Amino acid sequence: xxxxxxxxxxxxxxxxxxxxxxxxxxxxxxxxxxxxxxxxxxxxxxxxxxxxxxxxxxxxxxxxxxxxxxxxxxxxxxxxxxxxxxxxxxxxxxxxxxxxxxxxxxxxxxxxxxxxxxxxxxxxxxxxxxxxxxxxxxxxxxxxxxxxxxxxxxxxxxxxxxxxxxxxxxxxxxxxxxxxxxxxxxxxxxxxxxxxxxxxxxxxxxxxxxxxxxxxxxxxxxxxxxxxxxxxxxxxxxxxxxxxxxxxxxxxxxxxxxxxxxxxxxxxxxxxxxxxxxxxxxxxxxxxxxxxxxxxxxxxxxxxxxxxxxxxxxxxxxxxxxxxxxxxxxxxxxxxxxxxxxxxxxxxxxxxxxxxxxxxxxxxxxxxxxxxxxxxxxxxxxxxxxxxxxxxxxxxxxxxxxxxxxxxxxxxxxxxxxxxxxxxxxxxxxxxxxxxxxxxxxxxxxxxxxxxxxxxxxxxxxxxxxxxxxxxxxxxxxxxxxxx
Amino acid sequence: xxxxxxxxxxxxxxxxxxxxxxxxxxxxxxxxxxxxxxxxxxxxxxxxxxxxxxxxxxxxxxxxxxxxxxxxxxxxxxxxxxxxxxxxxxxxxxxxxxxxxxxxxxxxxxxxxxxxxxxxxxxxxxxxxxxxxxxxxxxxxxxxxxxxxxxxxxxxxxxxxxxxxxxxxxxxxxxxxxxxxxxxxxxxxxxxxxxxxxxxxxxxxxxxxxxxxxxxxxxxxxxxxxxxxxxxxxxxxxxxxxxxxxxxxxxxxxxxxxxxxxxxxxxxxxxxxxxxxxxxxxxxxxxxxxxxxxxxxxxxxxxxxxxxxxxxxxxxxxxxxxxxxxxxxxxxxxxxxxxxxxxxxxxxxxxxxxxxxxxxxxxxxxxxxxxxxxxxxxxxxxxxxxxxxxxxxxxxxxxxxxxxxxxxxxxxxxxxxxxxxxxxxxxxxxxxxxxxxxxxxxxxxxxxxxxxxxxxxxxxxxxxxxxxxxxxxxxxxxxxxxxx
Numbered sequence: 001x002x003x004x005x006x007x008x009x010x011x012x013x014x015x016x017x018x019x020x021x022x023x024x025x026x027x028x029x030x031x032x033x034x035x036x037x038x039x040x041x042x043x044x045x046x047x048x049x050x051x052x053x054x055x056x057x058x059x060x061x062x063x064x065x066x067x068x069x070x071x072x073x074x075x076x077x078x079x080x081x082x083x084x085x086x087x088x089x090x091x092x093x094x095x096x097x098x099x100x101x102x103x104x105x106x107x108x109x110x111x112x113x114x115x116x117x118x119x120x121x122x123x124x125x126x127x128x129x130x131x132x133x134x135x136x137x138x139x140x141x142x143x144x145x146x147x148x149x150x151x152x153x154x155x156x157x158x159x160x161x162x163x164x165x166x167x168x169x170x171x172x173x174x175x176x177x178x179x180x181x182x183x184x185x186x187x188x189x190x191x192x193x194x195x196x197x198x199x200x201x202x203x204x205x206x207x208x209x210x211x212x213x214x215x216x217x218x219x220x221x222x223x224x225x226x227x228x229x230x231x232x233x234x235x236x237x238x239x240x241x242x243x244x245x246x247x248x249x250x251x252x253x254x255x256x257x258x259x260x261x262x263x264x265x266x267x268x269x270x271x272x273x274x275x276x277x278x279x280x281x282x283x284x285x286x287x288x289x290x291x292x293x294x295x296x297x298x299x300x301x302x303x304x305x306x307x308x309x310x311x312x313x314x315x316x317x318x319x320x321x322x323x324x325x326x327x328x329x330x331x332x333x334x335x336x337x338x339x340x341x342x343x344x345x346x347x348x349x350x351x352x353x354x355x356x357x358x359x360x361x362x363x364x365x366x367x368x369x370x371x372x373x374x375x376x377x378x379x380x381x382x383x384x385x386x387x388x389x390x391x392x393x394x395x396x397x398x399x400x401x402x403x404x405x406x407x408x409x410x411x412x413x414x415x416x417x418x419x420x421x422x423x424x425x426x427x428x429x430x431x432x433x434x435x436x437x438x439x440x441x442x443x444x445x446x447x448x449x450x451x452x453x454x455x456x457x458x459x460x461x462x463x464x465x466x467x468x469x470x471x472x473x474x475x476x477x478x479x480x481x482x483x484x
Numbered sequence: 485x486x487x488x489x490x491x492x493x494x495x496x497x498x499x500x501x502x503x504x505x506x507x508x509x510x511x512x513x514x515x516x517x518x519x520x521x522x523x524x525x526x527x528x529x530x531x532x533x534x535x536x537x538x539x540x541x542x543x544x545x546x547x548x549x550x551x552x553x554x555x556x557x558x559x560x561x562x563x564x565x566x567x568x569x570x571x572x573x574x575x576x577x578x579x580x581x582x583x584x585x586x587x588x589x590x591x592x593x594x595x596x597x598x599x600x601x602x603x604x605x606x607x608x609x610x611x612x613x614x615x616x617x618x619x620x621x622x623x624x625x626x627x628x629x630x631x632x633x634x635x636x637x638x639x640x641x642x643x644x645x646x647x648x649x650x651x652x653x654x655x656x657x658x659x660x661x662x663x664x665x666x667x668x669x670x671x672x673x674x675x676x677x678x679x680x681x682x683x684x685x686x687x688x689x690x691x692x693x694x695x696x697x698x699x700x701x702x703x704x705x706x707x708x709x710x711x712x713x714x715x716x717x718x719x720x721x722x723x724x725x726x727x728x729x730x731x732x733x734x735x736x737x738x739x740x741x742x743x744x745x746x747x748x749x750x751x752x753x754x755x756x757x758x759x760x761x762x763x764x765x766x767x768x769x770x771x772x773x774x775x776x777x778x779x780x781x782x783x784x785x786x787x788x789x790x791x792x793x794x795x796x797x798x799x800x801x802x803x804x805x806x807x808x809x810x811x812x813x814x815x816x817x818x819x820x821x822x823x824x825x826x827x828x829x830x831x832x833x834x835x836x837x838x839x840x841x842x843x844x845x846x847x848x849x850x851x852x853x854x855x856x857x858x859x860x861x862x863x864x865x866x867x868x869x870x871x872x873x874x875x876x877x878x879x880x881x882x883x884x885x886x887x888x889x890x891x892x893x894x895x896x897x898x899x900x901x902x903x904x905x906x907x908x909x910x911x912x913x914x915x916x917x918x919x920x921x922x923x924x925x926x927x928x929x930x931x932x933x934x935x936x937x938x939x940x941x942x943x944x945x946x947x948x949x950x951x952x953x954x955x956x957x958x959x960x961x962x963x964x965x966x967x968x
Binding site: 063 | 511513514515518519520521522523526527529530546547548549550551552553554555558570571572573574575576577578579580581587588590597600601604616620621623625626627636637639
């Protein structure tokens with residue numbers, strides 16, 4: 001049997017790390033805070049990157065690549081931006097054997113270097129919009145790190161668009177939030193809440209930040225993607241003006257938006273169980289593992305049987321692997337469950353005699369007996385069902401752990417237990433009215449570590465009532481939670 | 485008309501830069517030596533990356549991702565390696581607001597960080613081989629840079645494999661050289677010479693380096709990819725031993741291999757002309773541009789005609805764009821020629837009346853009249869022909885400019901003119917016997933800047949004779965050239 005991992009109910013954090021390490025998704029790096037993404041982890045990132053890239057292109061975006069190094073002076077041009085990122089910067093002071101005249105920052109995000117080039121490329125409304133994205137590594141020096149979820153270097157995409165009007169830029173910000181929401185739900189099986197961030201939680205340099213927020217199995221929130229309306233802040237900082245249709249001059253309007261390798265952590269935390277990784281089938285390196293069950297005297301004939309099944313599934317375009325090693329079936333079952341392969345096909349002499357196989361689902365453990373000729377169709381059906389069910393299961397979990405909270409005592413009671421783990425009756429998402437004030441929001445954070453995750457776009461009707469934190473007249477409905 | 489670019493015969497270097505900038509492939513960056521890859525340039529990289537990645541996976545390789553930062557002490561573990569890379573390093577000394585205890589190097593290549601992890605992952609022959617690749621950015625601080633060809637930061641892939649035996653590692657080195665050779669020829673239309681580098685030109689830390697070398701239109705060589713047999717050098721430096729099949733302990737055998745965004749420069753330099761970019765069709769963002777030819781009174785009907793052609797080509801899966809702007813046809817022709825779109829379809833009222841269009845090839849300028857119903861088939865045929873012809877044209881150019889050289893006076897005469905430009909009768913590749921000695925090789929370089937590019941694998945028979953540099957008995961046949 002594969003080495004057991006820590007149970008979620010015993011130690012949720014350790015359970016997560018156990019899966020990452022034992023499913024060989026990632027490993028620690030000799031450089032503090034960095035990570036090594038191993039092939040099985042990178043394959044997940046690659047699949048989600050390709051699908052997201054397809055959706056970006058479908059919405060008219062193009063990829064480009066901007067330099068890793070940014071002059072320190074560029075960051076200082078946008079006051080809030082430099083203030084937000086200063087504590088996290090890695091700085092190159094020497095290169096080519098000499099001390100540099102001006103230190104170079106390793107990009108924590110690329111607004112400044114990109115807008116310095118947009119100044120060269122944008123003269124007139126005819127040059128707009130620019131709808132650019134880049135896939136890149138960024139560095140934000142972190143004191144407390146966790147594989148995938150928070151690392152000093154991570155991989156991400158960052159979209160940076162330039163527009164003629166405020167309305168167009170706001171529409172782009174909202175469009176990309178919606179692209180993320182649909183992608184998270186359809187592809188990653190992550191139900192998310194899309195909405196605007198509070199002032200205190202927005203991106204350094206943005207006018208408005210929007211996010212998608214997911215609930216992990218420990219009921220904490222994880223910010224899975226952000227989309228920022230940057231107004232004219234970076235255009236002003238880098239003097240990017242354009243000739244308008246009316247012949248005047250105006251500053252260009254901007255957005256930026258990104259998701260990162262953190263998503264891989266979100267996927268693991270949302271779907272996996274005490275046996276190991278559970279993956280949405282579309283993300284799995286192998287959709288199906290075939291485990292032949294044999295003794296020495298039946299090995300040859302069983303393998304002949306499973307080889308045909310392997311060939312049929314390959315011909316059907318499935319990502320499939322056959323495990324013909326001499327380890328015991330039980331050992332193999334545990335190993336492939338750890339690795340998160342969505343479907344397992346078991347076939348031994350009895351199945352052979354009946355012309356059938358057993359197919360087991362990774363998420364539910366459910367087993368079905370299937371005639372050989374039906375395997376490709378049944379596999380397609382089960383994979384589609386699993387993709388759908390994982391989303392619904394996660395959504396049901398989130399709904400069961402989201403509560404309407406009316407006032408501060410109720411809020412404190414809801415978050416009374418630190419962490420409020422997977423089996424606890426308290427904790428989760430609190431939904432409540434909010435006055436929009438910074439003070440009550442700050443007090444809640446200080447008292448409980450709970451923050452406003454966002455103000456769901458589809459829940460801003462019927463906001464008459466009192467702020468659930470301070471009792472003042474409400475302006476928004478917000479989602480509160482502890483978060484990663 | 486689009487702004488003219490410098491002619492190749494007037495100033496080859498300026499011609500190249502003109503194309504890169506005016507076809508909007510790349511731009512200078514505010515950070516010295518770095519570049520910005522613009523969408524039209526990145527699209528070329530993306531297409532070649534995806535195809536190469538497919539070929540890597542087909543040969544059993546998996547992608548992973550290792551950290552950007554490497555502790556300085558790691559580089560020092562392999563003596564030749566650190567000596568080779570020291571002058572080019574960018575160094576992070578401060579991060580998170582504090583001075584680091586140990587400076588971190590921004591990876592110039594990743595052998596050291598990767599082998600430090602291989603130590604954790606390899607215990608037994610059962611763990612071998614590891615066939616990993618990563619797509620990443622690297623930094624090598626350069627004094628003299630040129631867009632795509634030599635930049636301080638560049639994008640590349642680096643394969644790093646670990647093997648049980650010397651023979652297996654050598655076979656992998658040769659396999660990947662062959663993957664590169666076929667890819668360069670089939671996909672990039674770059675005819676290349678595959679062979680071993682001389683001792684003085686090999687990778688810092690390698691036992692043997694192999695390269696593929698292409699000839700640019702100015703007859704200089706460009707190293708388009710390298711594959712290194714690393715022996716046990718890095719395994720010894722990082723103490724990576726494995727239990728052998730016989731129960732003993734041995735050091736692991738290694739290879740590494742890479743190509744970079746430099747390939748985009750090679751493609752531009754090999755195929756383009758004085759009108760601008762010429763691209764192998766498989767690499768082009770748009771395979772076809774349709775230019776409707778109309779006056780105000782015929783615009784609507786011509787556009788109705790070309791819209792149908794556009795739809796038919798899209799339905800056939802072609803990458804096609806229609807330029808319906810009000811600029812003159814001549815202006816549009818020049819503009820799309822500059823951008824390197826392989827085929828142009830022209831259609832005006834006369835073509836409409838005849839139910840035909842004119843299709844022009846970007847590389848030859850050749851025009852054919854084609855009936856509307858035949859367009860998709862003719863387009864497919866012309867694109868395939870162009871892909872084939874570009875390779876053959878480049879191969880013929882290389883052959884015409886490769887000469888057998890018997891002795892040093894002949895060598896000096898061949899390289900008598902500095903640069904020996906595109907129209908010159910001298911210069912190019914010299915093919916000659918070589919004794920293998922470092923001294924005559926060094927003297928040639930000092931006298932002429934000419935180096936040994938490699939020793940072609942398929943030309944090492946019949947090497948009886950005298951070294952063309954010093955007259956000593958020959959051991960190899962080599963290709964000599966000035967190079968990028």
